[in-house]
Amino acid sequence: MNSSVSHRQKRNLREWLCRDSVAGVICTMPFIIGLVFFLIVPMLLSGYYAFCDYNILAPAKWAGLKNFARMFTADTKFFKSLEVTLFYAFVSVPLRLTFALAVAMILLRNSRLTGIYRAAYYLPSIIGGSVAVAILWKRMFAIDGTFNAVLGMLGIESRTAWLGNVSTAIWMLILLSVWQFGSSMLIFLSSLKQIPQTLYEAARVDGAIGIQQFFRITLPLLTPTIFFNLVMQMINGFLAFSQSYIITQGKPMNSTLFYVVHMYQQGFEFFKAGYASALAWIMLLIIGAFTGFLFLTKRYWVYEGGA
Amino acid sequence: MKKASVFFSLLLVMCLMCTAVMAETHLNVAWWGNQVRNDSTQAVLDLYTKETGTTFDVTMNSFGDYWTTLATASAGGQLPDVLQHSTAYIQQYVDNNLLLDLTPYVESGALDTANIGENILDLGRMNGGLYGLCVGTNSMACLYNKTLLKEAGIEIHDLMTMDEFMAVCREVYEKTGYKTDLGYGTESFFNYVTRGLGKPLFVDGKLGIGQEEAEYFYGLYEKAVQEGWLLGGDVFASLVAGSVEQNPMVYGSSPETMSWCAFNWSNQLKAMQAAAPEGVELALTTLPSPDPVKSGFVACSMYFSIAASTANPDESVRFLNYFVNSVEANKILLAERGIPVSSVVGEAIAGDLDPLTQTVVAFVNNVVVPNSSETPKPDPDGASEIFALSRELVEQISYGALSAKDAAKTLIDTANDVFSR
Structure with missing residues (x-):
């Protein structure tokens, strides 16, 4: 009798485990644990620290809105870094997307080398974010760097320190970002392929030439993809860190000081973790507001299918 | 039943093994530096392990990363037992009561400072205690x-x-x-x-x-x-x-x-x-x-401090004493952290130094020392x-x-x- 009870228990356990809801939770556990412990808990903690004086070494002390007040009254770099970040995001993202779309259009044509081209153009996206390329960039645009040497060979004498000049440094970072167009390009490429050929045929019959086809058919049908790329890349643009941190460290004269670099300096160089947390939450609000704005305006310019 | 007994006996064995490991003294040591320093310090630790049985876990970093790592460790109450420290940050750590006052150990003789000048010990004195032992000087x-x-x-x-x-x-x-x-x-x-x-x-x-x-x-x-x-x-x-x-x-x-x-x-x-x-x-x-x-001024190029939270203060001090006073250890370290603070050690290793290091030692001793003023206090928060x-x-x-x-x-x-x- 004993054994039959335990047998039944076992069966019940198995049934319980095999229920969709239970099995699902168990299988997603690794993700849920990661989400809770590495994202939710730290976020809640940083939300608390944002209202504290916290230097990591000593326990956090409640300070109310002090950190936020400091941001808007005493920290001149807050506005400077915000300005730099917005400029970077609003210039580099549209440039990158335009470039990605142009290259995708070219690669759409089938030739025997298409596969190689696609791989080659995707390569910068993989290596472009790396520290090695960042350091390479730094050397390439130095006074005695490759770029000036090439200009010299072309007969243009240049002694510009591209990364050391206030008006050019940010453009070097934008260039690096535009160069990493590969992932957007692949997404464009796949949606370009999904545009039915019949539309183009119909347009040709109606007498639409190439440029008209692009603006009347290709672009409208791509708007969902453009929207997706825009949202993702903008968020990435706001959060840009490594290029500035490794290549310029915000120099010269804070002209490349990205918001996240400023935050990092406050948190891990001056050990003002409370203030850095407050900065992080403001960034979250800005990104949230901006993404919300994109979604609100979506219906005015994104083609959602149908009539 | 059988499974359970196997499980519990395994657990018991593991607990026993843990206590066996615990019984042998174990220290965490952290420093920042370069490859030369990492190699020579590791060699000294190995030597110490061979002589005393004390084992080490080490953390080595570049200067910038070191302080980030240390701050995070201190937030979790996990500071290494023995840690290299700098005039740039030591005051902050002392103010937050994170370091051990070494004065009692100097008084008891566990930390032998007989061959170390009082002016050099003073470099590690803050808030009325000795919180860092200068392990090398430079300028x-x-x-x-x-x-x-x-x-x-x-x-x-x-x-x-x-x-x-x-x-x-x-x-x-x-x-x-x-x-x-x-x-x-x-x-x-x-x-x-x-x-x-x-x-x-x-x-x-x-x-x-x-x-x-x-x-x-x-x-x-x-x-x-x-x-x-x-x-x-x-x-x-x-x-x-x-x-x-x-x-x-x-x-x-x-x-x-x-x-x-x-x-x-x-x-x-x-x-x-x-x-x-x-x-x-x-x-x-x-x-x-x-x-x-x-x-x-003659500067303290770096301190060695002991964390206030250490579980093994006596063994940490013993190791620190060895690190500073052992001629054998310093023949491996070769004044890489600055001129040794112990005059006995300094004389004993003088012949082993390479010509460039000798130039530096001569510069500090003959040019800087006679023409200097009081060493500045560690930097404030x-x-x-x-x-x-x-x-x-x-x-x-x-x-x-x-x-x-x-x-x-x-x-x-x-x-x-x-x-x-």
């Missing part, structure tokens, strides 16, 4: 390209005043085209100059200088920009900050991007010489100052912010975007804000 130095000066026929001497030094900079620029890295980003140069004016940079955790001293300091850069020999932000923008290999004294392809000298710590001479191009011989002299003797600001101000002056007067005013205003928080 600020102006490292320079001796070959270049020789070829140009320019002579310099130790203890140059600011005016003499700036005349040399002009002459070097006119004759060779080489510019001068006037302590760009070298934090300690600021204090070095203001000491020469009779005002230390920090006094009692506050800014010790006024508009006049700050203006003098930034005026040096302003003048250098006007005369054209300052190596400024445009060159440094494409170099890796703090890297010996990319220091403009040894790195660059044309004189206009290079410097004839570098302001650094005396013990960096060896690393810098290793990075120098073939045929370039480096040497060292004192930093320029309005009054070199008032400015000069907030100093890193002041130094970061000062670097930015110098950068702006180097672009001609800021006057020395405005820079000085910005510094004073910001410092008042930082230290009033």
Whole structure:
């Protein structure tokens, strides 16, 4: 009798485990644990620290809105870094997307080398974010760097320190970002392929030439993809860190000081973790507001299918 | 039932194994440094393990990452038992009660300081206790390209005043085209100059200088920009900050991007010489100052401290004692952390040092020690912010975007804000 009870228990356990809801939770556990412990808990903690004086070494002390007040009254770099970040995001993202779309259009044509081209153009996206390329960039645009040497060979004498000049440094970072167009390009490429050929045929019959086809058919049908790329890349643009941190460290004269670099300096160089947390939450609000704005305006310019 | 018994016996075995490991003393040691230091320190730890059975877990990092790691560890109450410390941060750790006062161990004799000068022990005394034992001394130095000066026929001497030094900079620029890295980003140069004016940079955790001293300091850069020999932000923008290999004294392809000298710590001479191009011989002299003797000081290149949270204070002290006083250990370390503080150890290893290190030791002992003043106190909390600001101000002056007067005013205003928080 004993054994039959335990047998039944076992069966019940198995049934319980095999229920969709239970099995699902168990299988997603690794993700849920990661989400809770590495994202939710730290976020809640940083939300608390944002209202504290916290230097990591000593326990956090409640300070109310002090950190936020400091941001808007005493920290001149807050506005400077915000300005730099917005400029970077609003210039580099549209440039990158335009470039990605142009290259995708070219690669759409089938030739025997298409596969190689696609791989080659995707390569910068993989290596472009790396520290090695960042350091390479730094050397390439130095006074005695490759770029000036090439200009010299072309007969243009240049002694510009591209990364050391206030008006050019940010453009070097934008260039690096535009160069990493590969992932957007692949997404464009796949949606370009999904545009039915019949539309183009119909347009040709109606007498639409190439440029008209692009603006009347290709672009409208791509708007969902453009929207997706825009949202993702903008968020990435706001959060840009490594290029500035490794290549310029915000120099010269804070002209490349990205918001996240400023935050990092406050948190891990001056050990003002409370203030850095407050900065992080403001960034979250800005990104949230901006993404919300994109979604609100979506219906005015994104083609959602149908009539 | 059977499964359960197997499980519990396994658990029991594991617990026993854990206690066996616990019984053997185990210390966590952390330091920042380079490959040479990592190798030699590890060799000393291995030797100590062989002699005493104490085992080690080590954490080694670059200077920047070290402090991030340490701060995070302290937040979790997990500071290493024995940790290398710096004048830049030790005050903050002491203020937050994170370090162990070593005074009782010195009194009991567990930490033998008989051969260590009282002035050197004083460098680790803060808030009424001994919180760091200085393990090596060095001094600020102006490292320079001796070959270049020789070829140009320019002579310099130790203890140059600011005016003499700036005349040399002009002459070097006119004759060779080489510019001068006037302590760009070298934090300690600021204090070095203001000491020469009779005002230390920090006094009692506050800014010790006024508009006049700050203006003098930034005026040096302003003048250098006007005369054209300052190596400024445009060159440094494409170099890796703090890297010996990319220091403009040894790195660059044309004189206009290079410097004839570098302001650094005396013990960096060896690393810098290793990075120098073939045929370039480096040497060292004192930093320029309005009054070199008032400015000069023997510095504690680094401390070893023990965490207040350590579970093994006695064993940590025993190891520290060994590290500082053992001749055998220091024959492996070879004064890489600065000149050994124990006079007995210093004499015992003198013959084992390579010629460059001997030059540095002779420089500190014969030039700096007789011509120096009191060593500055460790930097107060907030100093890193002041130094970061000062670097930015110098950068702006180097672009001609800021006057020395405005820079000085910005510094004073910001410092008042930082230290009033």
